[in-house]
Amino acid sequence: MSLDNFGREELKNMSMIELAHLILLDEKKAINFREIFDKIAEMKEFTNEQKEEFIAQFYTDLNIDGRFMTLGSNMWGLKRWYPVEQMDEEVNLAPKKKKKKAKKKKKEVIEDDEIDIEAEDLDIVDGDVEELVDGFADDEDEDFDEIDDDFDDFDEDLDDDQEDDDTEDDEEEEK
Numbered sequence: 001m002s003l004d005n006f007g008r009e010e011l012k013n014m015s016m017i018e019l020a021h022l023i024l025l026d027e028k029k030a031i032n033f034r035e036i037f038d039k040i041a042e043m044k045e046f047t048n049e050q051k052e053e054f055i056a057q058f059y060t061d062l063n064i065d066g067r068f069m070t071l072g073s074n075m076w077g078l079k080r081w082y083p084v085e086q087m088d089e090e091v092n093l094a095p096k097k098k099k100k101k102a103k104k105k106k107k108e109v110i111e112d113d114e115i116d117i118e119a120e121d122l123d124i125v126d127g128d129v130e131e132l133v134d135g136f137a138d139d140e141d142e143d144f145d146e147i148d149d150d151f152d153d154f155d156e157d158l159d160d161d162q163e164d165d166d167t168e169d170d171e172e173e174e175k
Contacts, residue, residue: 011043016054017061019043020068030077033059
């Protein structure tokens with residue numbers, strides 16, 4: 001089908017995307033987007049305001065319609081003109097990061113001959129537990145005493161501040 005087969009009124013009633021398809025079929029080569037749109041605007045007798053209003057929608061339709069493809073530099077053609085191997089669509093793949101293989105940790109091989117621990121050494125007697133725990137209780141008490149002293153200093157400072165505030169409030173009420 002050619003543009004010559006249609007009357008002026010028929011062309012005005014056609015969609016912009018269909019007109020673009022017919023224009024490209026007649027030209028038989030890729031055309032700049034602006035040239036395609038100008039030809040369509042001329043056929044449909046668009047005013048400057050209508051051109052500004054419809055250009056974005058036409059560009060969107062051109063991108064979405066599967067019959068068209070961009071060749072770069074705002075040149076558009078029909079997909080069926082180009083074999084798949086010839087398509088130079090730019091594909092940006094993120095480079096794959098090489099994964100480092102975890103190094104195997106060398107574990108020391110301990111042979112049974114090197115182990116001198118006997119089962120009796122592993123048994124903990126109640127008396128031994130009391131000796132071990134005895135030191136912990138004293139350490140904890142000392143730590144809490146230090147914290148308690150620090151808190152007392154802070155608490156006294158806070159009490160002084162509250163007393164000052166109360167005194168100021170009382171003075172304001174008396175006035």
